[in-house]
Amino acid sequence: MVGSKRTRVLTLLAPILLWQGAVSSGVISPTVLPPPLLIGERTLTVLSEPGFIDHMLVTLRRTAMAAGFASMTGVPIGFGMAANRQLRNLLSPVISAIFALPIIALFPLLILVLGSTEAALVFTAAIGAFILVVWNARNGAKAIDPAYVEVARNNGAISRWDLLREVWLPGSLPLVFVGLRLGLSMSLLIVTGVEFVAGNDGLGYVLWISWQAAVLPDLYATLVVIGAIGITVTDGLALLRNRLIPWDDSGERTVIGP
Numbered sequence: 001m002v003g004s005k006r007t008r009v010l011t012l013l014a015p016i017l018l019w020q021g022a023v024s025s026g027v028i029s030p031t032v033l034p035p036p037l038l039i040g041e042r043t044l045t046v047l048s049e050p051g052f053i054d055h056m057l058v059t060l061r062r063t064a065m066a067a068g069f070a071s072m073t074g075v076p077i078g079f080g081m082a083a084n085r086q087l088r089n090l091l092s093p094v095i096s097a098i099f100a101l102p103i104i105a106l107f108p109l110l111i112l113v114l115g116s117t118e119a120a121l122v123f124t125a126a127i128g129a130f131i132l133v134v135w136n137a138r139n140g141a142k143a144i145d146p147a148y149v150e151v152a153r154n155n156g157a158i159s160r161w162d163l164l165r166e167v168w169l170p171g172s173l174p175l176v177f178v179g180l181r182l183g184l185s186m187s188l189l190i191v192t193g194v195e196f197v198a199g200n201d202g203l204g205y206v207l208w209i210s211w212q213a214a215v216l217p218d219l220y221a222t223l224v225v226i227g228a229i230g231i232t233v234t235d236g237l238a239l240l241r242n243r244l245i246p247w248d249d250s251g252e253r254t255v256i257g258p
Contacts, residue, residue: 066125066187078137125190129183136179140172177241
């Protein structure tokens with residue numbers, strides 16, 4: 001565990017040190033790519049500005065709403081697809097088709113359908129996250145050895161609810177958590193992307209304004225904040241996963257999509 005943490009720190013520090021050296025030696029122009037120390041200072045500065053904090057909270061709220069909706073719908077639908085062949089045959093082509101689309105391109109259509117830019121933004125992100133959540137939940141449930149189901153039935157687990165509680169849910173949790181982590185990351189990605197192209201607030205909007213005004217330190221500082229949020233929320237879910245399913249050591253298994 002300690003070695004893994006050291007590797008992660010070195011992986012982050014090595015390119016930063018190379019970047020700082022390249023700017024200091026004149027290989028890279030600081031007007032195009034400011035040095036990391038300047039970006040770090042600017043990041044701490046913007047984090048103390050109430051206006052920036054407001055934008056960050058807007059993005060976090062939208063991300064949480066999108067990821068929450070995707071999780072609450074995606075997990076049960078994924079389990080339903082695993083348990084019911086007809087439902088699986090009905091939904092699989094639809095989910096596969098949506099997965100192939102550029103999700104952000106759905107944003108203008110959702111504005112027309114929902115009549116609200118805010119609702120369309122959140123729902124766009126939720127669709128992208130939903131696909132990852134539902135597919136990982138489905139594959140997690142389908143990967144359970146049928147022998148476990150038979151053992152549970154022999155021990156009195158007759159109803160579908162009993163099987164869900166005793167077999168499907170515990171057995172599929174590793175991949176369910178993979179889906180939740182990917183869905184949360186996808187929600188943040190799509191939310192900031194839509195904010196960038198069509199938002200009036202949020203971190204994506206800050207990125208656009210910084211680019212338009214050519215204030216590169218603010219642009220890079222915002223990117224640092226977005227990256228830090230991504231690391232924090234995904235690592236937080238990983239810690240929660242390790243506490244809830246300590247018996248599983250296959251945390252690297254991933255099902256990206258259809």
